[in-house]
Amino acid sequence: MTASPNQANPDLQGGPTTTKKHWIDRLHHVGWTVFHHAQKHTGVGIVCSVAYFDPGNWGVDLQAGSQYGYKLLFIVLLSGLFAAFLQVLACRLGVVTGLDLASHCRLLFYDRPRHKKLWRWGVLYPLYALSEIAVISTDLAELLGSAIALTLLFPALPLWGGVLVTGADVLLILALGNPLHSRPAKVFEWIIAALVLAVLICMAVIIAKINIAWGPAFDGFVPSQEIFSSGALYTSVGILGATVMPHSLFLGSHLATQDRLSKKPLAPVSSLSSKVREQVLTGTASKREHVQYLGRAIWRKLRSFFVVSRAELDVLNARPMSYEHRENHSLEFVRSHLYHGMVDMVSSLLSLAVIINALILILASAVFYYGSGAYGSESPASLYDAHTLIQNTIGPAAALLFALALLASGQSASLVATVAGQSISEGFLNWKVSPVVRRLLTRLLGLIPSMTVAIVVGPNGINFLLVVTQVILSIILPFVIFPLIYLTSSSRIMRVRKTASEHTVISPGVEAHSLPVVTSLDDPEIIQTEDFVDFSSGKFMMSIGWLIWLVILAANVYVLVTL
Template identity: 55%
Template sequence: MSLMKETEVQHPQSSVAQQPVTSPWKKRCQTVLLHLRNHTGVGMVCAVAYFDPGNWGVDLEAGSQYGYRLLFVVLLAGVFAIFFQSMASRMGCVTGLDLASHCRLLLHSRPKHTMLWRWGVLYPLYLVSEIAIIATDLAELLGSAIALCLLFPKLELWHGVLITAFDVIILLALGDPLRSRPLKLFEWFIGALVIAVFVCMCIIVSEVNIKWGHAFQGYLPSKYIIPNGALYVSVGIIGATVMPHSLFLGSALATQDRISTSSHNAFLKEDQFSPTMSLTSNESGTITKESSLTLVDRLRAVSFQAKQYFLSSFRVPPPSTFATRATCHSDRENNSLAFVNAHIYHGLVDVAVSLLGFAVVINSLILIIAGGVFYHGTVSSDGNKPAGLFEAYDLIRDLVGQGPATLFAVALLAAGQSASIIATVAGQAVSEGFLQWRVSPVIRRLLTRLLAVIPSMVVAIAMGKRGIDTLLVLSQVVLSIVLPFITLPLIYITSSKRFMSVKVPVSVSALSSSTNGCESETENGGEKTKDFSNHWVSTTIGWAIWLLVLVANVYVLTTVRKEVEDAD
């Protein structure tokens, strides 16, 4: 009996001892992986816009004309992009609205001079935003068309333009990324294209003879830019890097709830079983799927579902998560403090790491390749004229080999297609936010692409390759000119406590007051709020960047006007 009692006492202890003990390091790794799975995506999607074919055009021109000297501008433009994209991400996370919706609430129903604000400011700002998206799509169209011509030399340039114009079918498989939950298929597809571009550029630069000491010196500030006529190209680099449409899209995607994504997707999987299947429960309560239908009936059901999915792609989608019927900011509330705390810092890290790790590096590699091959290489561009995409492909093929040249064309095609999809989704966010006009992504794609096809076809037929390269750089200069109009409301909104304050729940307020308190909490009509607006240092930097871009644009426009007058 004593032996049995002793065994009974020791058995629970032995079972506890046999339970696996998770180490703190393993728990931290699991937490990091969970955060990466949930929060990674927005930064990668936004990074695509910062190395689109327009960037390729201006980076190749900069490298072929000025060597590595404009790498400092590439780095500076990347810092500008991270700064403004982080602003847009924080605004969407805190307020639950994208940049376009904020502009509508600010300008659509002003208490005084309503029609003047609406027709004098709001609608022109919407028009400028659409021009930016069309200029972006123009660059994506031209880049993808050039890539097709490089991969298939028998194609004429205008053939590539026509083929690329009908890439709308890609959107049918990706769904609508602007819903309340992140669409992981969309993010994975874009991420795969980004990694493909990154890998291709790394392979190419490894095959080119680069003097890395001289290359890294290009990241140092230099006064070489202004006296040597490089300011025009520098403004093009800034316009090609800090993309206005990416600010709209980044702020829209930041409104999504990324915490409960896995449970939400699991619910959808259970709820989206085929109508030919029936759900039963076994004795253990586990849900199983049963079907007594034949293979032909199942194929018919799948065909019916595919048809419905195809038709739904042409229907007007429901309102996005950031859509609101409010006419002013006072008619709505920002997101909860719990939502903001769970998303804001992860979102900022995701944006900063993606832009710095992919966009800035890829742009730098493109310029370094152009500088090493054309400016510092054995073969220089004719008369120090700017090199385009065709010249870069031909020279990489002749000096390095057909393999790296093919990778160059594949990377260009991947960059063009991914950035083209991003521009379409951003256009949907812009039209819905400014005008509450919702249209299917496919129809939106057709409208935007039609406006880009017309000038591309004219230039491709009339001017050929050199005209296409010039149009690429010109589209990026247009984006730089549009940039101050888009970033003005962004800086204003994110710098205001009125728009960026979040209510603090009573329980949280009592807890914080019983401890050390919260320095960023302020009293607002008897309620405590936490302020997420820009620090005065960030606001000052934002306005300084805005003024710098504005002055550079004015200088370039004045210089171009004088050159045109002298030519006449």
Template identity: 60%
Template sequence: MCGLPTDRLAVVPNAQQPSGATARSRIRSTSRVVVNHIVKHTGVGIVCAVAYFDPGNWGVDLQAGSQFGYKLLFIVLLAGLFAAFLQVLASRLGCVTGLARSDLASHCRLLLYNRPKRPRLYRWLLLYPLYALSEIAIISTDLAELLGSAIALCLLFPRLPLWAGVLLTASDVLLLLALGNPLGGRPVRLFELLIAALVLTVLVCMAIIISKVGVHWGQAFYGFVPSNSIFKSGALYTSIGIIGATVMPHSLFLGSALATQDRITSSTELTKPVFSVSSATSSQSGFTSASLATFRRSRLQSGFQHFKVAFLTAFRIVPVEEFANNPTTHAEHENRPLAIVRAHIYHGMVDIVVSLLGFAVAINAMILILASAVFFYGSGKGSGGPASLFDAYDLLRDIVGKPAATLFALALLASGQSSSIIATMAGQIVSEGFLRWRISPILRRLITRCLGLIPSMIVAVSVGRSGVDTLLVASQVALSIVLPFIVFPLIWLTSSSSIMIAKSSPIQLSEHPQNTQEQLQDHSDESRGVDVEDASGETVNFANNRFVAAVGYAIFVLVAAANVYAIVSLAMGQEL
């Protein structure tokens, strides 16, 4: 017993000290990464997640829950995983290649516009039809968002006609116009905070409603387990509708564009007023009232002049010659420096996955659970036919009470408004990327909104509420048909080693703040699996490996097969 040497006892705590210090250092390093991500890199994921619980999703989820109970929750989860996978690919494409208009639409143009052999054939048979399909998807999406928001307004204000709700809901584009250009090189935090507030509104409202209805949580969680229930009568068709309504083409364009933004470099340019009344009066104590009045008049005239210039600039069509140096092929395009890619790419992937699974999948699951608890297992059982948005509101009002029904309408309104703003921005990306149609963002958003407003107003005035469901179904079918044509080039581009290459630059570290080096050190472990051409790390290939590419093409085949099934079923007279 006493043979234990005292020096060995003293060595034990000394040996533990370095490990404890290392643990604390790792905790601090991890905390810095988490805080840095929350402060600087959140935003893109929440903005993209909005597209995955738009009013079209509400209609399909209500139908699935009212007809099949909790059994199709697995399809909601599977569709969310598909969406997260494809959205991560879009984010990687924009992040790696993100120097001036490197979104998915722009890369489709670089790929197809100036081919070495028969360029006109590629343009008219591939590029322009792909642009037309993308525009159809944007218009169909915006149409569904307008109708969903109009329905929410009619639920909140029963005396409001449906056409008036459509007209009021279309005015949200004015709010987007006031926010400037969220698609610029720097993120607009006010815009991202607005979208985040709308998303949280939807989430909180749905959580409160779920807490007030009788949910069989054991059966609900069992619904996330795959089963053969989806192959029963009607369930497979509804499952296809869930996938088609969840994976949205316009969100892929938007995510790739927002991933090109630099979220690290702090602006060194300070905006200071050239002249102010306070500085004039402090420097010149003899400033008379007459000279002050003259100064105010000159300031007023200058303000009007600045307003006139800003107004004309906002609606200015940029001449083509100002963009003559834009690349026309991928060989002429230069990707981002390696350090900037590493500082953004992993944060972007985490942001996308957490936002889509934490918000989009959760909200879609809540809608389906609500429909199951009320229409399949609850008092609304046997009401006949799939539940609509109006049915859900009426039944919630009768069973749970007016407050819960009002929360349902508010959640639908927040979902429709946020999704509508996102669809309008996606329209700007598509036109500028495919055609280099360089009109002002304000004019482009107004055009996009009018294209979705016209059919919505026609349906609202001519057929009213009875035609809303038909138009919503038609918009979701259009989105399902377009989706494979967008997914294939996305997978092909992100699997190309010549496109997804990032090279280091000797001056890149001096152009960015100190935390760039810290982020590179934080991400050094994460980038070990990337193909590095030489030991110095000068060239890194961020293209998809074979497994990721195989998963992407498998999703493409599955979505394409689902669309073929849906089209054939519609041709045979089946209903959604």
């Protein structure tokens, strides 16, 4: 008996209604799948994007817009593309190898077969020192920017008092545990995401209240000769240093090593013994015993913040000292994390960092260069100037939003910089101290010079110092990019083992050591062929990487010579 067409194709049995329901179900399934993947994998890109619109960016973008109008928007776009490319390399390095960039630098230069001390003291430790200088410069900009925002919100607060208040945000990180754990700290990522969203909303509202000629603004994304005019290249290098942040490359590679799909819960750390916990839960303990035991538990918990636990010490001791003593992530891990991480990184940088930077520069151009507050090319606008003019021309509400956006960007970038400093010190030096101590030391390295600058220089020289810190970051950048491009271009480092059992008989004329095989213990004639999947950068990607490196190096050399 021949089946009818409707029986042969169930989708046609109900006619258009069934077909519509079928497509709705498919769209619903696709939507939930995208949401599930976004929920699991989104986070690293947002955290890394914070570094690209910190208060240092604000200072440089305000200077660029007030002096050159929309002409340097091309540099903002180009820097964003550079940042996206380099962050993707850092993401690939972390996902494939399971090690961050700082740890790779230690493996490369700490225990070389020849001239060990020369490599350590001539390359590794100077590179670590430059990385720490980058963190200090970043933290200096973050702390000063947040302090300025606080003084704008509370005029009676002195600048050094604002630095002190904003420096206390490290306590928030201490309460979040360790964001660099093998599993992501989602609370940390959600806090950063909320601050980023606050910056974007505030800037969008301010831009909506300004009359902007969008035609000339979009023309600014096209390269022009104005970039090479007197002083413009120096500001362009500052934009480049403010956008492509060295510490973000270290942090991005570290966060990419985390397992974002594991459903196994982390083992809770108990502060009370089982007997005490049982007494407390059952209510058999007296009030005095309850308070006494609780006090001991709190003391043990506080003490654990400043010492290395046995489990963490085992992890630190297990860190390899050479590439011969370690294995990369499994092929399954790489395939389930790599492309999600790359999409998250690129989309976050291009949709958040580039747009926010462009809005800041457009704001400065419209208000200062083309508007009633035109300063001309002789007087770059500062954060205080921008706040005052926005308040006078647009209104107090817009000025309040400006200060809130600056504060949100400074606090979020400061949190990220502190965690990045922890990653750098752990990777380069293999420190065996608690994460709390590492974060406190990292914050002090930025807090002391920030307090000094706030007291000695005062508000008048802050904007100049913000630009200088970004130029310093740009000068350090080639030294950080070089090992990143080298590592991701090496097939020896970026390969992942793929093992498949095959019944193969060893030919008598073939030597065992010449075969890429492992002999089976059960049957010497049954072997396992082992090959690798290469995730290193191809010739095209490698060429782009080295071209970016040469562009940054040439720009830095030009600025140093002209200065």
